[in-house]
Amino acid sequence: xxxxxxxxxxxxxxxxxxxxxxxxxxxxxxxxxxxxxxxxxxxxxxxxxxxxxxxxxxxxxxxxxxxxxxxxxxxxxxxxxxxxxxxxxxxxxxxxxxxxxxxxxxxxxxxxxxxxxxxxxxxxxxxxxxxxxxxxxxxxxxxxxxxxxxxxxxxxxxxxxxxxxxxxxxxxxxxxxxxxxxxxxxxxxxxxxxxxxxxxxxxxxxxxxxxxxxxxxxxxxxxxxxxxxxxxxxxxxxxxxxxxxxxxxxxxxxxxxxxxxxxxxxxxxxxxxxxxxxxxxxxxxxxxxxxxxxxxxxxxxxxxxxxxxxxxxxxxxxxxxxxxxxxxxxxxxxxxx
Amino acid sequence: xxxxxxxxxxxxxxxxxxxxxxxxxxxxxxxxxxxxxxxxxxxxxxxxxxxxxxxxxxxxxxxxxxxxxxxxxxxxxxxxxxxxxxxxxxxxxxxxxxxxxxxxxxxxxxxxxxxxxxxxxxxxxxxxxxxxxxxxxxxxxxxxxxxxxxxxxxxxxxxxxxxxxxxxxxxxxxxxxxxxxxxxxxxxxxxxxxxxxxxxxxxxxxxxxxxxxxxxxxxxxxxxxxxxxxxxxxxxxxxxxxxxxxxxxxxxxxxxxxxxxxxxxxxxxxxxxxxxxxxxxx
Amino acid sequence: xxxxxxxxxxxxxxxxxxxxxxxxxxxxxxxxxxxxxxxxxxxxxxxxxxxxxxxxxxxxxxxxxxxxxxxxxxxxxxxxxxxxxxxxxxxxxxxxxxxxxxxxxxxxxxxxxxxxxxxxxxxxxxxxxxxxxxxxxxxxxxxxxxxxxxxxxxxxxxxxxxxxxxxxxxxxxxxxxxxxxxxxxxxxxxxxxxxxxxxxxxxxxxxxxxxxxxxxxxxxxxxxxxxxxxxxxxxxxxxxxxxxxxxxxxxxxxxxxxxxxxxxxxxxxxxxxxxxxxxxxxxxxxxxxxxxxxxxxxxxxxxxxxxxxxxxxxxxxxx
Numbered sequence: 001x002x003x004x005x006x007x008x009x010x011x012x013x014x015x016x017x018x019x020x021x022x023x024x025x026x027x028x029x030x031x032x033x034x035x036x037x038x039x040x041x042x043x044x045x046x047x048x049x050x051x052x053x054x055x056x057x058x059x060x061x062x063x064x065x066x067x068x069x070x071x072x073x074x075x076x077x078x079x080x081x082x083x084x085x086x087x088x089x090x091x092x093x094x095x096x097x098x099x100x101x102x103x104x105x106x107x108x109x110x111x112x113x114x115x116x117x118x119x120x121x122x123x124x125x126x127x128x129x130x131x132x133x134x135x136x137x138x139x140x141x142x143x144x145x146x147x148x149x150x151x152x153x154x155x156x157x158x159x160x161x162x163x164x165x166x167x168x169x170x171x172x173x174x175x176x177x178x179x180x181x182x183x184x185x186x187x188x189x190x191x192x193x194x195x196x197x198x199x200x201x202x203x204x205x206x207x208x209x210x211x212x213x214x215x216x217x218x219x220x221x222x223x224x225x226x227x228x229x230x231x232x233x234x235x236x237x238x239x240x241x242x243x244x245x246x247x248x249x250x251x252x253x254x255x256x257x258x259x260x261x262x263x264x265x266x267x268x269x270x271x272x273x274x275x276x277x278x279x280x281x282x283x284x285x286x287x288x289x290x291x292x293x294x295x296x297x298x299x300x301x302x303x304x305x306x307x308x309x310x311x312x313x314x315x316x317x318x319x320x321x322x323x324x325x326x327x328x329x330x331x332x333x334x335x336x337x
Numbered sequence: 338x339x340x341x342x343x344x345x346x347x348x349x350x351x352x353x354x355x356x357x358x359x360x361x362x363x364x365x366x367x368x369x370x371x372x373x374x375x376x377x378x379x380x381x382x383x384x385x386x387x388x389x390x391x392x393x394x395x396x397x398x399x400x401x402x403x404x405x406x407x408x409x410x411x412x413x414x415x416x417x418x419x420x421x422x423x424x425x426x427x428x429x430x431x432x433x434x435x436x437x438x439x440x441x442x443x444x445x446x447x448x449x450x451x452x453x454x455x456x457x458x459x460x461x462x463x464x465x466x467x468x469x470x471x472x473x474x475x476x477x478x479x480x481x482x483x484x485x486x487x488x489x490x491x492x493x494x495x496x497x498x499x500x501x502x503x504x505x506x507x508x509x510x511x512x513x514x515x516x517x518x519x520x521x522x523x524x525x526x527x528x529x530x531x532x533x534x535x536x537x538x539x540x541x542x543x544x545x546x547x548x549x550x551x552x553x554x555x556x557x558x559x560x561x562x563x564x565x566x567x568x569x570x571x572x573x574x575x576x577x578x579x580x581x582x583x584x585x586x587x588x589x590x591x592x593x594x595x596x597x598x599x600x601x602x603x604x605x606x607x608x609x610x611x612x613x614x615x616x617x618x619x
Numbered sequence: 620x621x622x623x624x625x626x627x628x629x630x631x632x633x634x635x636x637x638x639x640x641x642x643x644x645x646x647x648x649x650x651x652x653x654x655x656x657x658x659x660x661x662x663x664x665x666x667x668x669x670x671x672x673x674x675x676x677x678x679x680x681x682x683x684x685x686x687x688x689x690x691x692x693x694x695x696x697x698x699x700x701x702x703x704x705x706x707x708x709x710x711x712x713x714x715x716x717x718x719x720x721x722x723x724x725x726x727x728x729x730x731x732x733x734x735x736x737x738x739x740x741x742x743x744x745x746x747x748x749x750x751x752x753x754x755x756x757x758x759x760x761x762x763x764x765x766x767x768x769x770x771x772x773x774x775x776x777x778x779x780x781x782x783x784x785x786x787x788x789x790x791x792x793x794x795x796x797x798x799x800x801x802x803x804x805x806x807x808x809x810x811x812x813x814x815x816x817x818x819x820x821x822x823x824x825x826x827x828x829x830x831x832x833x834x835x836x837x838x839x840x841x842x843x844x845x846x847x848x849x850x851x852x853x854x855x856x857x858x859x860x861x862x863x864x865x866x867x868x869x870x871x872x873x874x875x876x877x878x879x880x881x882x883x884x885x886x887x888x889x890x891x892x893x894x895x896x897x898x899x900x901x902x903x904x905x906x907x908x909x910x911x912x913x914x915x916x917x918x919x920x921x922x923x924x925x926x927x928x929x930x931x932x933x934x935x936x937x938x
Contacts, residue, residue: 025564027472029894039393039557046558053558055565063895071470086897155785160870162687162895189688197785197881198870200578200891203394207580212763212785226395227580316395349829353726359718360727363801364735367742370753377756422649429646442650445657451920452660453859454747455886456909459893463663463906483656490653516642537744544746547861547886551893570748574862577752585756592749603744607737 024297029057030064030077031164032201033220034100034281037316038077041309045301052297060201062162062188068094068284074294076284079164080188081263093287095332096262097302098280100310101253101319103244104168105231105277107224108216109209110135111150118143118241119232121268121276125177127154127216129184130194135214150214157208157217160198162188168279169218172267176276218277222317238272246319248275253322262329280321288337295337302333371596378593381586386594391557391572394581401591404567407474407560411553411568412543414478419485419542420535426486427493427531432519443494450487457483458548466552474566477553481542488541492534496527533606540602544595546570569595660913668907670899679907685872685888687896692904694911696874700882701912703789704864705857707878708796713850715797716804717839720846723805724812725834736809743802751866754795759786759867766790767879784879787869793878795863800853807852807927811845812838848926855919859912861886885912 035058042054056077059067064076069089081096106119123139126132132139136149159166167188174181184190197212199205202219206227209217221244224231233241242248252274256266268276285302289295306329310320321329389400426446430439461480466472500523508518524531546568553566555575560566569591576588671679675692682693719739723732767784774780784790815838823833839846869881870891885908896902 027565036393036395043393055556055558057555059894062897066895066897069897072466072472160891187688191686195871195873200870203579207578210580345829345832349831352831356718356722356726359715360722360735362715363719363805364738366798366801367738370745373753373757374749422652425646425649426653429650433643433646442653446653447924448917448920449653449657451855451916453861453886453912453916455861455889456664456913459667459889459906459909460660460663463667464659486653486656514636515639517638519642540744544748546746546748547890550890570746573748573752577755578866588752592752595746596749599744599746600741603741
């Protein structure tokens with residue numbers, strides 16, 4: 001009994017060290033696509049305002065949307081603009097705030113191949129549809145003369161979770177391949193014709209491609225760069241081979257007509273320098289916050305993000321938003337309460 | 338006769354040595370695990386690990402301070418809830434049993450013990466996260482408490498039963514009331530085993546990750562009772578599944594810290610127990 | 620052990636008697652908490668899965684089409700993965716575990732036996748996520764580089780070992796699970812073997828049997844209920860295991876015959892998809908999976924306990 005009399009108060013003291021809610025704490029969840037820059041931003045924000053902690057949990061765009069709908073997070077992030085049905089399911093209307101531009105790149109791990117490969121749209125569709133089965137396929141060799149491909153089966157790596165990156169990639173494939181559109185379609189989660197491997201979020205796919213010989217996967221540019229993995233040049237709609245860079249992504253955004261609610265797709269953009277698998281990524285911000293203190297934090301953060309924050313994105317291989325988009329967003333920001 | 342006997346003797350020798358091989362393999366598994374963790378973990382363990390908050394993948398020098406504190410908070414709260422409940426339930430089963438009711442409780446406690454940890458997570462999510470509309474350390478603690486209670490109940494009951502009746506009857510004969518007898522004689526006599534059971538139970542829940550996945554979730558910063566909170570086992574999972582070498586190092590370091598804590602608790606508890614009951618038997 | 624209230628029977632209700640009544644009441648309430656908790660578990664699982672159960676019916680258990688996009692939920696791939704990994708795990712750990720238990724009970728001197736058993740039991744204390752961490756960085760690369768191709772080359776004529784190994788899959792998961800079930804099998808089987816009365820062994824040896832023959836033909840069959848109980852305990856643990864399996868099974872919601880292929884288990888799919896399950900039916904389907912797993916482990920644990928209790932009863936009767 002004595003021991004218990006000592007144990008329990010000791011535990012109580014430990015538990016009491018749980019910090020009280022004097023800090024302003026917000027919780028957000030969603031896409032892993034922009035998580036490197038978001039984590040940097042939220043970290044900076046905390047350094048600038050030590051009383052504010054914005055906790056971002058990358059769980060995939062689908063999880064972010066679900067948690068926003070259920071109210072378990074204060075705001076969410078998604079690469080895929082919400083569908084009409086998802087918007088209808090929200091109790092509090094939410095605004096889409098594009099944050100950065102990014103590129104979905106095709107990274108690969110082919111034994112013996114160390115160069116940057118060129119993939120044409122038909123090749124990519126063929127690989128993921130299963131019509132191109134081996135690396136030394138004629139179409140691949142035609143686009144990459146001089147590269148020695150092994151006679152191995154291609155292992156496509158997909159996303160296993162509900163992913164905005166998945167949506168962007170399948171959206172692109174639907175545009176360039178009617179067969180893909182018919183058989184698979186575009187969504188955060190699809191039924192892939194070829195089985196391959198499945199990874200959880202961008203880091204999961206990156207890890208799998210890195211470790212698995214003969215694999216190919218679709219991830220955000222930053223993850224490929226951070227892990228020193230090769231990624232391909234892709235032929236765009238204008239017929240040019242484009243490397244995914246900030247410039248080529250910005251070129252893709254330039255040709256887009258931004259609707260008032262910011263829900264737009266910029267894959268397979270027409271521009272001559274445009275990288276074909278580019279996308280905006282969004283923060284989904286409720287139009288009305290129950291807690292005015294939280295609303296204040298969010299508005300201040302977004303204001304900073306749209307102006308000063310944009311200066312930091314290029315270092316992490318994201319492209320900053322075009323000025324017209326920023327101006328429109330600042331107007332939308334005024335509507336958040 | 339001879340060849341048959343030779344055959345049987347050979348079979349005997351071979352099979353018995355095979356069993357020795359089996360033993361070596363199974364015991365070796367433990368040493369391989371410990372060895373690997375020690376090697377990889379100690380390479381990666383540094384002061385930063387204990388005091389710094391996690392940083393994003395590109396940046397070096399991050400740590401898991403929030404996960405360590407978070408684990409202490411969640412497990413501490415779970416212990417605060419689970420230990421008294423388990424202890425008192427165990428006292429009931431051993432000292433006050435009302436035949437039918439007690440056997441039902443005992444059976445149900447065993448049942449609860451066998452519930453997979455992910456299912457406990459689902460239940461805690463439904464009971465705490467959904468009404469609060471928030472992922473919280475509290476939900477995680479409740480999930481862990483649900484796992485702790487059956488363990489402590491059974492251990493308490495078992496060790497109280499081992500206390501010889503002569504002690505109890507002696508106290509009662511001297512005029513003590515039943516509850517006083519329990520509090521001052523029975524429980525202290527069985528205390529070594531009871532405390533062991535508590536330590537083992539807490540060590541078990543400290544290593545659980547599945548129930549925390551959708552209850553306390555995780556946090557880059559310090560968590561709190563009503564906030565998502567980082568915990569060591571969950572961080573190990575997240576770091577291990579990432580592609581970054583730096584994060585893998587952190588996963589090994591965290592794994593070493595976690596297993597050190599769990600194994601120290603286990604070994605200490607069993608040594609305490611092995612030193613015998615504090616009261617002579619019979 | 621029942622201390623009769625007669626010890627305190629007096630005509631007057633003394634303060635200590637009220638104290639006893641309060642003590643009984645308080646502890647009763649806490650014991651009742653356990654019933655309450657169990658009830659809550661069942662209630663939440665049942666209610667939470669209701670939307671899925673009404674929408675999908677029994678088809679849930681027999682369909683192998685798990686497609687959240689079209690709201691199709693067939694649990695068969697996960698049931699298959701759960702059962703296959705557990706079964707293969709036991710296939711590995713039961714012979715090894717039984718062999719070790721025999722050594723520890725029949726051959727090893729008492730001190731070494733308890734010492735080694737203590738070490739093996741420590742395996743049970745290792746957290747699941749650490750098993751996963753180990754497996755991810757040791758078993759998975761080994762499987763991909765060496766074991767997979769080796770199995771392809773030697774046993775590739777069997778459908779179980781065909782196809783390429785990517786490192787993750789049913790077999791690595793089963794390997795991790797087998798290590799995790801060692802302590803249960805060894806510890807309980809050893810107890811069951813030790814409980815076999817000496818006379819049985821001595822009688823057999825007196826008749827001229829070798830030690831192995833005695834063990835295999837007399838002692839083990841005598842203890843078979845306890846050994847079977849240990850297997851069921853190990854099975855229950857293997858079925859419910861989450862973290863270690865999630866990290867190495869590959870998360871493919873399909874049925875594959877080859878053990879080298881990726882798959883999924885019930886626990887793994889819940890862990891992976893619960894936070895993103897949007898829509899009433901999706902979450903409910905995952906909760907229904909939890910319900911199925913719950914029932915499965917309860918039943919198997921129940922069998923295990925029955926067998927272990929029967930052994931101890933048998934042992935005390937016969938000797």
